[in-house]
Amino acid sequence: MLFNSYVFLFAFLPVTYAVFWWLRHASARYIWLALTGYVFYGYWDPRFCLLMAFTTMVSFTAGLGFRRYSSPWARRLCLLVPITLDLLLLGFFKYANFVLTSFQDTAGLFGWQAEVPVLRVILPIGISFYTFHTITYIVDCYRGVIQPTKNIFEFAAYVSLFSQLVAGPIVRFRQIEQDLESLGEADRTRWLGLGIAYFIWGLCEKVLVADNLAAFVDPALTDSAALSTAGAWLAMLGYTFQLYFDFCGYSDMALGLGYMFGLRIPINFNSPYKALDPSDFWKRWHISLSSCLRDYLYIPLGGNRSGEWATCRNLLLTMLIGGLWHGASWTFIVWGAYHGLLLLAHHCYGKLWDVLPGLVRHLLFFVLIVVGWVFFRATDFSMAMTLLSAMFTPTPGIMVANLQVFLVVLVGAAWWATSGPNAQTALAEFSWKPAHGFVCASVFGISLAIMAGGRNSPFLYFQF
Amino acid sequence: MNTAVLPSRAEFLPATQACPQPTPRPQRPRGYRRVRSAAYFSALFLIAFVAAEIGARVDDWAHDGVPPLANPSPAYDLQVQNADGIVRGRPNGRYKRWQLNEHGFRSPPMSQEPAPGRVRVAVLGASETFGLYESNGAEMPAQLARELQDETSVEVFNASITGMTVRSMLPYWEGWVSDFRPRIVVLYASPLFYLRDSAIKPIPESVAAAPRKSEGELRPVVAEPGLNSRFVSRLKDSYHFPDWIQRHRNRWEIERLSQDKPADWYYRSAPAANLARFRADIDALTQAIRASGAEVVVVTHAVRAESPPRPDDLDDLQSMRTHLPQATPETLVAFNQEASAALLDMCRENGMPSLDAAAALNGKRELYGDLVHFNDAGASALARLVAERVRPLVQETRAAAKPSR
Numbered sequence: 001m002l003f004n005s006y007v008f009l010f011a012f013l014p015v016t017y018a019v020f021w022w023l024r025h026a027s028a029r030y031i032w033l034a035l036t037g038y039v040f041y042g043y044w045d046p047r048f049c050l051l052m053a054f055t056t057m058v059s060f061t062a063g064l065g066f067r068r069y070s071s072p073w074a075r076r077l078c079l080l081v082p083i084t085l086d087l088l089l090l091g092f093f094k095y096a097n098f099v100l101t102s103f104q105d106t107a108g109l110f111g112w113q114a115e116v117p118v119l120r121v122i123l124p125i126g127i128s129f130y131t132f133h134t135i136t137y138i139v140d141c142y143r144g145v146i147q148p149t150k151n152i153f154e155f156a157a158y159v160s161l162f163s164q165l166v167a168g169p170i171v172r173f174r175q176i177e178q179d180l181e182s183l184g185e186a187d188r189t190r191w192l193g194l195g196i197a198y199f200i201w202g203l204c205e206k207v208l209v210a211d212n213l214a215a216f217v218d219p220a221l222t223d224s225a226a227l228s229t230a231g232a233w234l235a236m237l238g239y240t241f242q243l244y245f246d247f248c249g250y251s252d253m254a255l256g257l258g259y260m261f262g263l264r265i266p267i268n269f270n271s272p273y274k275a276l277d278p279s280d281f282w283k284r285w286h287i288s289l290s291s292c293l294r295d296y297l298y299i300p301l302g303g304n305r306s307g308e309w310a311t312c313r314n315l316l317l318t319m320l321i322g323g324l325w326h327g328a329s330w331t332f333i334v335w336g337a338y339h340g341l342l343l344l345a346h347h348c349y350g351k352l353w354d355v356l357p358g359l360v361r362h363l364l365f366f367v368l369i370v371v372g373w374v375f376f377r378a379t380d381f382s383m384a385m386t387l388l389s390a391m392f393t394p395t396p397g398i399m400v401a402n403l404q405v406f407l408v409v410l411v412g413a414a415w416w417a418t419s420g421p422n423a424q425t426a427l428a429e430f431s432w433k434p435a436h437g438f439v440c441a442s443v444f445g446i447s448l449a450i451m452a453g454g455r456n457s458p459f460l461y462f463q464f
Numbered sequence: 465m466n467t468a469v470l471p472s473r474a475e476f477l478p479a480t481q482a483c484p485q486p487t488p489r490p491q492r493p494r495g496y497r498r499v500r501s502a503a504y505f506s507a508l509f510l511i512a513f514v515a516a517e518i519g520a521r522v523d524d525w526a527h528d529g530v531p532p533l534a535n536p537s538p539a540y541d542l543q544v545q546n547a548d549g550i551v552r553g554r555p556n557g558r559y560k561r562w563q564l565n566e567h568g569f570r571s572p573p574m575s576q577e578p579a580p581g582r583v584r585v586a587v588l589g590a591s592e593t594f595g596l597y598e599s600n601g602a603e604m605p606a607q608l609a610r611e612l613q614d615e616t617s618v619e620v621f622n623a624s625i626t627g628m629t630v631r632s633m634l635p636y637w638e639g640w641v642s643d644f645r646p647r648i649v650v651l652y653a654s655p656l657f658y659l660r661d662s663a664i665k666p667i668p669e670s671v672a673a674a675p676r677k678s679e680g681e682l683r684p685v686v687a688e689p690g691l692n693s694r695f696v697s698r699l700k701d702s703y704h705f706p707d708w709i710q711r712h713r714n715r716w717e718i719e720r721l722s723q724d725k726p727a728d729w730y731y732r733s734a735p736a737a738n739l740a741r742f743r744a745d746i747d748a749l750t751q752a753i754r755a756s757g758a759e760v761v762v763v764t765h766a767v768r769a770e771s772p773p774r775p776d777d778l779d780d781l782q783s784m785r786t787h788l789p790q791a792t793p794e795t796l797v798a799f800n801q802e803a804s805a806a807l808l809d810m811c812r813e814n815g816m817p818s819l820d821a822a823a824a825l826n827g828k829r830e831l832y833g834d835l836v837h838f839n840d841a842g843a844s845a846l847a848r849l850v851a852e853r854v855r856p857l858v859q860e861t862r863a864a865a866k867p868s869r
Contacts, residue, residue, distance in 0.1 A: 006703055043706060215527060219599065405526045434504060441508040445515030452698035453523050 001043040003253045004207055004451055012040065013257075016162075020261060026184030030153035033261070037160025041126070048124040051089065052160060058082045059134035060155045063148030066141040079142040083135055090131045093123055098328030126166030128325055132292060133159055137173045139296055146174045154180055163257035167250050169268035169288035179263045186262030193432025199256030200440045201423045206249030207447040209413050213242040216406040220398075221377065225386050228397035232390035234410070235400055239377050240370050241413040244273060247286070252423045267424050273369070273417045276361040277353055278342040281369065293322050315347065316340040326376070331384060335375040342368060366418070513695070520694040528560050536560065537689040543625065544568070544682040550639040551632065551685055553625060561600055567644070570594060570603065571621040578645055582617040583858050586646035586758075587624060588633060592765075593652045594624035595843070597833030602840040604847050608650070611851035618858055621646075629657045630745040634752060642756045647861045649753050650850055651746075652763045652821075654836060655803030656784070658742045659731060659791040707779060714782040721789040731791045734799040743806045750816060759861065761853055762811050763819045764804035766846070768835050770827035771797040777827075780835035801826075819853045821846055 001008045016036045023029050042049045058081075065078035100116045107114040137158075141148045149155050155173075158180060164171050179186070217238035220227060227235060251268035258265035272285035282290045298318040304311040316337070323336015346353060353361065371388070378384035390397065400406050524530035541559040545551045553568025565573050578584040587593050587605040595603025605622035612618045623641045630653045641649075657663060705713060722729070731738075750760045769777035773793050781793035791799065804822040811818035824845075825831060831842030838846060 006699075007705075046708070402527065437504070437508050438511050441512040442515040445512035445517075446519035448512070449516040449519035449695050449698060450523055452695065452702045453520065453527075454698075454702045 001040050003250065003257075004203060004447070006451075007043075008040075009448075012036070017260060021188045024184070026181070027151070027153055029183050030151065030157040030180075033162075034153055034156035034160050037157065037162045037165055040162035041160065041165055044125050045122070051093075051124055051127070052130060055086060055089065055130065055134050056156050056159045058085050059138055059159070060149075060152055062138050063141050063155065064150070066148045067150070075142060079138060082138050086131045086135055090127055093121055093127055095324075095328045096121060102330075129168050129170060130159055130165060132170045132289075133173075136170070136292060136296060140172060140174055146177060149173075149177075161258075161263070163254045163261070163263075164265055167247070167254075168286070169251055169254060169266055170292050171265055171288065172292075175266050176258075176263050183262060188262075191259035191262060191264075193436065194427065194430055195256045195259030195261075196440055197256070197427050197430055197432070197436065198259060198423055199253050200443050201427070202249040202252030202254075202256060203447045204249070204443050205245040205252060207450045208443075209409070209416070210242050210246035210249055211450060212409050213238045213245070213406075213413060216400050216402060216409070217242055220400045221387075223398070224383055224390075226398045227387070227390050227395075228399060229390055229393070229395045231397055231399040232387055232395070234403075234406070236370050236374060236377075236387065236391065237414070238400065238406065238410055240273075240373050241410065241417055243373065243376070244269070244417055245413060248422070255423070269422065270424070271417070271422045273366060274362070274419075275365060276358060277350065277365055278339065278346045278368075279350075281365070282339075282343070289322065289325070293318050297321060311347065312344050315343050319343060329380075331375045331378050331381065334381075334384075335372055338372050338375060342372075362418075516695040517693055520698055524560070524694060530558075530560065535689045535692050536694075537686065537692075538562075538626075539686045540684050540689055543685045545685050546639065546682055548635070548639060550635045551625060551628070552636060552640045554682075554684075562595075563600075569621050569623055571605065574619065574621055574644075576644060578619060578647075579617070581862075582619050583648065583861050584644065584646045585612070585618060585620045585648045585650065585854060585858070586641055586644065587620065587622050587650045587652065588637065588641065589624040589650075589652035590628045590654055591624070591626040592654060592836055592838065594622065594626050596626075596837045597839050598843050599840055602843055604652075604838065604843040604850070607844050607847035608850050608854075611847050612854065612858070617862075624652075629654075629663075630742065630749055634745070634749045637749065638752055642753075642758075646758050648759050648761065648854060648857055650761045650763060650854065651750065651753075652765065653746060653749075654765050655739075655742045655800055656765070656788060656796065656836065658738045658803075659735070659788045659796065659799055661790065664737050664741045711779060711782065714779075714786055717786045718782065718789050721786070729790060731795045731799070734795060734802045739799065739802055739806060742803055743810060746807060747810060747814075750810075750814070754816075759817065759857055761817045761819060761850070761857065762807050763846075763850065764807055764822040765800055765836070766821045766825035767797065767800050768827070768829055768832040769793075769797045771801045773797050774827075776829065784835050817853065817857060819849060821849055824849055 001012060003009075016032075020029055020032055020036075023032055038049050038052070041052060062078045062082040066075060069075060069078065096119050100118065104114050104116040137146075137148075137155075140146045158171075158173055158176065159165075161171070217235055220231065220235040221239065224232070224235070248269040255265050255267065266288060268286060268288050270284040270287065272281055275281035275284050298314055301314040301317065302310050303314060306314075317340075319336045319340030320333060321336070323332045323334070323339070326332045326335070356364070371391075374387050374391075375384050378387065389395065521530075521532040524536075525532050530536055536559055538559045542554055542557045542562060542564060543551055544554045544557075553564045553570070555564070555566050555568050557564040557568060562570065565571050567574065567576070585608070587608065593604050595606075598604075603622065605620055605624070609618075609620035612620060621644065623636075623644075623646075625636065628636065633651075633653065637649075704710070746762070750762065753760045768780050771794075773781055777797070778793055781796050784796055785791065785793065788796070800822065804820065808818055808820060810816075825842065828842075828845075831838060831845055833839045833842075
């Protein structure tokens with residue numbers, strides 16, 4: 001079920017909302033949130049629910065273990081067993097075929113024709129997200145940052161919370177623990193206006209900008225070999241903004257939904273295309289993932305406390321794993337490595353970079369981001385190389401279709417992403433007034449019309 | 465435990481967490497508040513609807529060039545009929561992304577008479593070859609044209625009309641398509657239309673004997689649509705249930721269509737009478753085409769399902785049964801297969817070229833958008849097969865250089 005689908009907007013959300021606020025007790029609300037989370041998730045394929053239930057049970061049991069046992073070895077067992085299980089499941093469903101085919105290809109390079117079976121595995125939607133939710137919970141319990149919950153329904157509601165279940169943000173338990181625990185006393189009207197405003201803002205980003213861009217960009221990139229230099233640049237610029245508005249739109253809708261249910265979900269984007277350098281970019285792009293990678297990978301590896309070489313190694317390793325997290329493909333690994341190298345370069349030569357005027361840094365770094373997205377978007381290296389070749393050597397070919405309309409949408413999107421406000425700045429002083437309802441109704445109506453036009457695409461981050 | 469490096473909660477929260485509480489207002493009478501709320505929500509609904517309608521029209525204009533004040537309808541915008549009731553494409557018709565040329569074919573502009581020395585190839589069929597799921601320019605006839613572009617002076621045009629049965633193809637051929645003097649006709653007809661009782665009724669004499677070449681003004685096949693909501697029509701077109709719900713909906717629809725029907729109403733095996741009628745109609749059509757001097761390549765009808773159906777095929781077959789409830793899933797594929805065999809037999813008997821697309825493409829799920837309609841890859845696969853079959857015929861035709869009529 002997509003946030004921008006009729007079944008979600010006109011059936012799931014109203015029913016979930018009405019029953020949630022009709023229930024008075026916190027436990028009843030946990031059960032209801034957990035139940036609706038499973039309905040939301042099972043709508044794609046009910047079999048996936050079993051996997052999520054298993055992960056939830058394992059992590060919850062580990063949490064109980066942390067409460068009960070204080071000896072170091074028992075606590076380590078409670079840490080390692082569920083994380084290993086989580087990673088094994090993630091590895092099997094997401095990476096097994098990638099490993100097998102990579103093995104086959106590598107063997108082929110050495111002249112050994114290995115016959116490796118391809119597993120018929122369906123990737124459960126959002127598995128990377130809820131696996132991270134449970135892993136962060138277990139690690140935080142182990143570190144003593146949070147007190148593990150005794151309430152299975154509270155934990156199940158946290159893992160299966162539909163607003164952030166399949167495409168993030170990656171919410172740590174401690175970030176919403178306070179709101180979850182006071183769910184029984186939550187005031188329905190307190191955040192409602194803000195929740196609606198965030199949701200409509202996100203819907204606008206997703207449907208009016210990202211999906212409109214996708215209508216031009218997707219056909220152009222499908223036939224990427226035929227693109228001219230200008231066509232390749234325009235298509236990649238379109239994709240750059242499509243990806244941002246798609247994912248940021250989803251995250252803003254998730255924030256809005258959270259507010260509607262009395263839960264404050266952390267922000268996930270902070271105008272990343274306003275960034276002036278790689279370090280700044282990763283503080284603004286997919287904040288929940290980059291902060292998870294920092295806190296649960298980079299810092300445990302030693303962070304920047306063990307000398308220059310170790311810092312460089314840790315940065316590169318973190319970004320490689322971050323790339324791999326996005327998908328089981330070498331193109332994602334290269335994309336991660338590319339950003340790792342940018343961070344390294346900035347780490348080593350940041351002072352030289354900072355001497356440049358702000359506008360120059362902004363433009364140059366934006367071009368570097370666009371180049372990175374080539375690997376992120378390409379289905380294989382051949383496509384990536386074709387696109388890069390078209391972008392950097394004069395190539396005759398076709399342009400993006402319906403160019404005039406595309407340019408109008410692209411310029412609008414570029415202005416919004418690089419100079420315009422984001423949701424949290426625009427809504428910083430927000431208080432609901434009846435007139436806001438008319439604005440929201442207009443944007444909602446236009447978004448519905450565009451959705452019904454059949455061009456709405458699934459959220460790009462669902463695949464991760 | 466070093467928790468100092470971990471970010472504080474405030475780092476993650478938007479600046480809006482301190483949202484001010486609304487100021488309490490003086491209470492008004494309950495009735496007044498209800499009326500005011502009702503008026504407010506009605507205004508919201510109205511504004512949302514008007515915005516949606518404007519959004520739909522601007523979006524159609526921006527992406528498909530549809531004038532904002534037009535009232536598009538596929539049957540009205542893409543089809544017309546002449547005084548004899550022969551349906552054909554509307555000249556310069558356009559509906560969303562589907563665009564027809566000045567003669568009502570989904571092809572680039574063309575003259576009525578082929579240029580001297582040019583071999584014209586017509587593709588005659590229904591929605592499978594007209595193009596439904598394919599992107600613009602990826603429908604089978606367009607891809608066939610590209611496949612044959614190495615053959616100098618070959619021109620392919622798409623004479624397919626959505627929903628056209630073999631029976632309605634005969635007057636369409638005689639009354640319109642033959643005027644364009646194709647030398648080769650690729651015939652891709654669906655036998656599945658014949659899995660209805662109504663399909664085996666003989667054609668009324670008055671219709672069979674009707675003139676095919678009467679002049680007169682073209683009439684729309686449906687009345688001109690009045691002012692309608694593009695937003696509402698978008699909603700109707702776009703909503704798709706997930707597979708597991710759609711499965712139940714199909715089952716309910718089939719049950720509704722077949723309730724109170726006797727057990728012998730169902731086709732539990734490929735019905736011989738319907739098969740014979742299909743074959744006879746194809747025979748009549750191919751004879752008419754050949755009588756005009758053109759060569760016919762009969763292509764068998766490919767489907768996504770295999771015979772007997774695999775478990776994966778049942779969803780597609782049940783969807784088709786919502787249109788053809790008399791046939792069981794097994795009968796649908798068996799009939800398609802027997803029809804293919806009958807066509808190949810007929811071609812052998814009459815010395816006509818044929819192409820067994822069903823044998824080559826049946827069951828290849830990745831090539832289809834539904835049970836019978838191709839996606840870009842499927843249309844491409846079919847176009848390659850047809851091109852291989854047509855290429856020698858083009859050379860023969862050019863060598864013979866015989867007049868087309």
